[in-house]
Amino acid sequence: MKRICSIYKSPKRNEMYLYVLKSDALKRVPPELMVAFGSPVHTFDMVLSPERKLSREDIVQVLENLDKQGYHLQMPPAEDEYIEHLPEELLRRNDPM
Template identity: 75%
Template structure:
């Protein structure tokens, strides 16, 4: 089951993305969510299938949400997760000399 998906980023929250079926665009996204999300900024389109891997999301959950509710909201990672993924060199830049 392949789906053509459009991905929008939020102008209000870095790392927050909205996945929608390209054919539906934003028609199935609730008004309240769009209000909180801000004016969606189109990032790119992507073909999704169960055998695909996404960096921060479970592909099966994304496809399920697209099917059932017409959208998937990707929340930004917790702030401490950003720190865990920083390269050691960046972390050492903050060490006193």
């Protein structure tokens, strides 16, 4: 089950992305979600298939969401995930000791 997908980023939240079927564009995304997401910025199109790996999302879940609801919302990573990836130097600089 291959799908041609368009990916949009949110201008309101860093690292929030909306996956939609290219053929549907944003037609199936609920208006309430569009208000919360902000004016979408198209980033790129790609072919999705179960064999493809995504860096932060489960491809099977993305494909299921696209089929069932017409979109998949990728939320930003949790705040503690950001901290895990900060360079040690920055963490030491902010250490009060």
